[in-house]
Amino acid sequence: MKQLNPQIFEDLIADDRFIRWAQGLDRSDDLYWANWTKSKPEFAAEFAEAKRTAKILKFRSEEITDQKINEYWLEAKKKMNVRSIPAPKAKKLYLNFYQRVAGVLVLPLLLLSAWLYFSQLDLKSEYNRISELSYSKSVKLKSPIGGQLQVELPDGSQAWLNSDSKIAYPAIFGDNKREVEITGEVYFKVKKDKTQFVVKTPGPSIVVHGTEFNVHAYANEKLISVALVEGKVSLEKESQGQGINPMVMAPGEIAFFDKVDGTLEKKNGDVYLYTSWKEGKYVFRGTPLADIVKVLERKYDVEFEIMDSKVGNYKYEATFTNQPITQILELLSFSSPFHYEYIKPIKQEDGSFSKAKVKIWK
Amino acid sequence: MKHHQNIVRDEQALWNRFLEGDNEALASLFSEYFSDLFSYGMKLVPQEAMVRDLIQDLFVRFWEKRGNLKQVKNVKVYMLISLKNDLLQMYRHNNNVILDAEEVDNQFEISVEDIWIESEKTKALSEKIVTCLNSLTSRQREIIYLRFYLNLDFSNLSEMLGMNIQSVRNLLFRALEKIRSEIASDDIELSNVEVFLFVLFSKNRMNSSPK
Incomplete structure (x- = not known):
């Protein structure tokens, strides 16, 4: 066996992120580990050995379907004493409460608890704990379906999360990088700083210094888009054989990454179409109905079913603010006619409500 | 098994909602952790029906005793430890022997x-x-x-x-x-x-x- 540096090997094995990646469970970290090996070529042997070890010890997962698990839960639930469920009312209240409170209350609360936490640490003045914290503790936030969330990042940069989006970032940014990870749609206003600010998405990473831009990267959509409002950003996608080939964007440009064929392209366009959601406006210009309903699904927590693909290709010019969903449907069907049926949420056996559903046909 | 650890994990929030009496939050925890608990349990005592029953009983107990439960540091670890204790207790009961975890030598085969x-x-x-x-x-x-x-x-x-x-x-x-x-x-x-x-x-x- 080769002489290895045990510390490096052990640190890698202790790193959850490394294990997930090495076992092939998280391909989104390819770039991160590529950079790791590039910056530490002297530890290539340790890296390879740790990766090999993780692969040898990859276990097969139990194949239990969600349906089976749900059956087991219902069996268990029968034995529980679940009294008359105030779910309908409570659930509605909870959502409204969440929506309203999210932007207003959660953030100050978070800042307060962070402040309390840090001041306590300060009292203990344990330098070690703080430095450990800066690398290990991460903050993870999620905006509810139909709601938005505004977040101030540790460096003073701001992020607006659109409906059903997630962001994760360290409680303290490291000395030489500011890295956040997102899915869904997020508008960033990044504070100028000499350290790089990197946004990781399920597609390309976005590297910036100080600027404003919108990232649209929902898991259930084929395209990831980045719209640059001001400043400069570069997109870094790892392509096999060519290393990292950054694409530099100028203000007014919109870049599209196709998750299926892996292509990255940019064009000039109306950036406002991509950022207007932040002001509560949804603007569509020549947008197919199939794309519009994806936005509506997230904003109104409604499920759409387009029965005829021709209708899905109808293109619309429209701007919506906070109209009720039924009014939006009426307006859309008025300009390019289609039929639709709005199925109200139904109270289910366990007291909760099903999702509202809209069926669309010619 | 669900390995989406990059995704926001609101297990702690779910646990707190469950402690406040939200049965749906407990349902979410059940579906999140069942596979892991089952797989771990089977490694300790390879008897499918028994492991499954004990996981279900564990959640019934969580629900009935939620007034006495506290916030936990890590929900997954808490559940794994609880299941392990239950399984070992059951194993001892069934085999009429007193064993320490370490003494069951064929574990994790x-x-x-x-x-x-x-x-x-x-x-x-x-x-x-x-x-x-x-x-x-x-x-x-x-x-x-x-x-x-x-x-x-x-x-x-x-x-x-x-x-x-x-x-x-x-x-x-x-x-x-x-x-x-x-x-x-x-x-x-x-x-x-x-x-x-x-x-x-x-x-x-x-x-x-x-x-």
Whole structure:
């Protein structure tokens, strides 16, 4: 066996992120580990050995379907004493409460608890704990379906999360990088700083210094888009054989990454179409109905079913603010006619409500 | 199994909502953790029906006793420990013997079915891995399983196994050393893509490293 540096090997094995990646469970970290090996070529042997070890010890997962698990839960639930469920009312209240409170209350609360936490640490003045914290503790936030969330990042940069989006970032940014990870749609206003600010998405990473831009990267959509409002950003996608080939964007440009064929392209366009959601406006210009309903699904927590693909290709010019969903449907069907049926949420056996559903046909 | 640890984990929030009496929050925790609990339980006592019943009973107990439950540091670890205790108690009861966890020597026995076989892992290699794992102590197998399958980090492992972090490290790395020495590196042929990436990242190193 080769002489290895045990510390490096052990640190890698202790790193959850490394294990997930090495076992092939998280391909989104390819770039991160590529950079790791590039910056530490002297530890290539340790890296390879740790990766090999993780692969040898990859276990097969139990194949239990969600349906089976749900059956087991219902069996268990029968034995529980679940009294008359105030779910309908409570659930509605909870959502409204969440929506309203999210932007207003959660953030100050978070800042307060962070402040309390840090001041306590300060009292203990344990330098070690703080430095450990800066690398290990991460903050993870999620905006509810139909709601938005505004977040101030540790460096003073701001992020607006659109409906059903997630962001994760360290409680303290490291000395030489500011890295956040997102899915869904997020508008960033990044504070100028000499350290790089990197946004990781399920597609390309976005590297910036100080600027404003919108990232649209929902898991259930084929395209990831980045719209640059001001400043400069570069997109870094790892392509096999060519290393990292950054694409530099100028203000007014919109870049599209196709998750299926892996292509990255940019064009000039109306950036406002991509950022207007932040002001509560949804603007569509020549947008197919199939794309519009994806936005509506997230904003109104409604499920759409387009029965005829021709209708899905109808293109619309429209701007919506906070109209009720039924009014939006009426307006859309008025300009390019289609039929639709709005199925109200139904109270289910366990007291909760099903999702509202809209069926669309010619 | 769900390995989406990158995604926001609101398990703590779910746990708190459950403590406040939200049965749906408990349902979410059940569907999130059932696979992991089941898989872990089967490694301790390989009896499907018993493991499944005990997981269900565990959640019934959570619900009935929620008034006495507190916030926990890590929901997953708390559930795994609770299940382990229940299983060992049941095992002792059924076998009418008093055993410590360590004394059940065939625990965490690994079979070929447990090992993930990809193109570069041949059947012969899987068998070799299994033999090697089963030559370890059950404690060593358990920690390998917890680290590489359930992805528990070192502080969770220390809580789960009732050892300090240094002992956790020693236990794990001693076991890994044994595995690494028994399974020679040429047994695993890296797939084409990986060789490619690896060469890309550290060309010089690759060429000059001793075989």
